[in-house]
Amino acid sequence: MGFFVRFWGVRGSIPTPGPRTRRYGGNTSCYELRSDTTVLIFDAGTGLRELGISLLRNPPRAGLELHLFLSHPHWDHIQGFPFFGPAYLPTTTIHVYGSEKNENYQLLSGQMSNAYFPVAFKDLSARIVPRAFKNDVVQAGDFVVRRFDQKHPGGSAGFRVEHEGRAVVYATDSELDQLLTDPEGPSRNPRTLRRLPAAVVAPMKNADLLIADAQYTDEEYPKRIGWGHARSNTVVDLAIQAGVRQLALTHHDPMHSDRDVDAMVLTASERARSIGAELEVFGAREGVTLRVDRE
Amino acid sequence: MSTRTPTIDEDDVPQTMMNRLPAGFKPRPRRAHQLEQTAGPGSPSRHELSADMLVIGRGSAADLRIESDDVSRTHAQLQRVDDEYTIEDLDSRNGVFLNGLRVHAAVLRDGDQLQLGDVVFTYTEGT
Numbered sequence: 217m218g219f220f221v222r223f224w225g226v227r228g229s230i231p232t233p234g235p236r237t238r239r240y241g242g243n244t245s246c247y248e249l250r251s252d253t254t255v256l257i258f259d260a261g262t263g264l265r266e267l268g269i270s271l272l273r274n275p276p277r278a279g280l281e282l283h284l285f286l287s288h289p290h291w292d293h294i295q296g297f298p299f300f301g302p303a304y305l306p307t308t309t310i311h312v313y314g315s316e317k318n319e320n321y322q323l324l325s326g327q328m329s330n331a332y333f334p335v336a337f338k339d340l341s342a343r344i345v346p347r348a349f350k351n352d353v354v355q356a357g358d359f360v361v362r363r364f365d366q367k368h369p370g371g372s373a374g375f376r377v378e379h380e381g382r383a384v385v386y387a388t389d390s391e392l393d394q395l396l397t398d399p400e401g402p403s404r405n406p407r408t409l410r411r412l413p414a415a416v417v418a419p420m421k422n423a424d425l426l427i428a429d430a431q432y433t434d435e436e437y438p439k440r441i442g443w444g445h446a447r448s449n450t451v452v453d454l455a456i457q458a459g460v461r462q463l464a465l466t467h468h469d470p471m472h473s474d475r476d477v478d479a480m481v482l483t484a485s486e487r488a489r490s491i492g493a494e495l496e497v498f499g500a501r502e503g504v505t506l507r508v509d510r511e
Numbered sequence: 512m513s514t515r516t517p518t519i520d521e522d523d524v525p526q527t528m529m530n531r532l533p534a535g536f537k538p539r540p541r542r543a544h545q546l547e548q549t550a551g552p553g554s555p556s557r558h559e560l561s562a563d564m565l566v567i568g569r570g571s572a573a574d575l576r577i578e579s580d581d582v583s584r585t586h587a588q589l590q591r592v593d594d595e596y597t598i599e600d601l602d603s604r605n606g607v608f609l610n611g612l613r614v615h616a617a618v619l620r621d622g623d624q625l626q627l628g629d630v631v632f633t634y635t636e637g638t
């Protein structure tokens with residue numbers, strides 16, 4: 217029963233309020249994956265604030281139990297945490313998942329130290345429990361979550377989330393273009409399929425939905441090499457190689473307006489069609505909920 | 512009769528602000544959010560949205576009734592939260608498509624196209 221994905225923040229790098237970004241939204245990374253009994257949260261960008269408001273509209277009598285996964289501690293993935301209402305309620309439990317050492321826990325609390333924010337991490341009333349992956353797998357409620365490493369300055373984690381035979385992969389802040397089997401391929405012929413090593417494709421294999429960092433166009437990327445983000449066309453090729461059903465382009469560039477994102481989605485779906493893949497491509501948009509467990 | 516002398520406390524803040532309004536300031540008129548049906552039985556038609564909650568469907572219980580076999584009896588609901596409408600699929604047979612993408616729910620934005628079976632709406636955001 218029920219596997220839902222809601223986009224709360226889809227902007228990369230910095231919040232971008234204003235009319236140019238109103239439709240796709242200006243909040244930074246935050247994604248809610250939910251079953252009938254479990255709520256998983258991926259990243260704590262500014263979108264987390266509104267997720268908090270929504271969770272508090274109908275809180276369960278026993279209090280909220282939430283599972284928070286962080287891809288990495290860059291600002292746009294943690295900045296919403298101090299504004300997350302449920303963290304201030306003693307009835308809330310938040311499981312924070314990290315690696316064996318669980319540095320995420322410290323990094324979340326670091327931004328709440330003295331000069332940065334008026335409330336201290338230790339003053340949050342919620343029960344905040346550090347949790348660790350074991351061999352890159354963890355059970356969170358009725359979901360199984362696997363983590364994998366990605367190419368990003370300082371590193372970042374991607375997550376494959378499984379529930380009753382369905383899989384959603386959240387893979388943001390990942391510079392796929394530095395991992396290509398033939399790095400010069402795209403400049404020789406941008407139209408040829410950009411192959412990625414099997415180890416990069418494996419975590420996405422046959423996912424029902426891949427939510428992936430697709431920040432740059434082919435034209436923009438040469439000036440952004442090493443910044444840690446992918447070309448949307450390369451993400452399309454990854455999705456095709458992995459046999460993904462649906463691809464959500466996300467981590468929208470702060471410079472990209474709604475029309476720019478539309479254009480990127482059109483280019484990406486045209487590419488999928490020209491390669492002959494049955495891949496549905498769309499732009500992740502704030503306030504949209506998809507249901508993954510149908511068809 | 513109150514003989515209270517004016518002091519600055521929290522109750523007085525709104526009044527203080529009113530007194531400082533620029534000359535000529537007035538609240539803007541409100542315009543309702545709208546759904547315009549552009550395809551399917553009953554089109555063209557325009558619906559101003561004012562209820563906090565309404566159901567779109569073929570059945571007699573629906574608030575916005577559509578005589579189409581492609582539309583479920585209670586197909587989708589529109590709910591207003593913080594003056595934004597969210598559409599949600601009520602387990603309909605043919606689903607709710609937002610600008611071509613099948614969605615479970617979505618906060619609507621100006622110009623969005625919604626398809627429910629053979630019925631198409633364009634959403635216009637009010638102010």
Ligand SMILES: [Zn+2]
Nearest residue numbers: 228229292389
């Ligand atoms: Zn980021």
Ligand SMILES: [Zn+2]
Nearest residue numbers: 290368389444
């Ligand atoms: Zn980053």
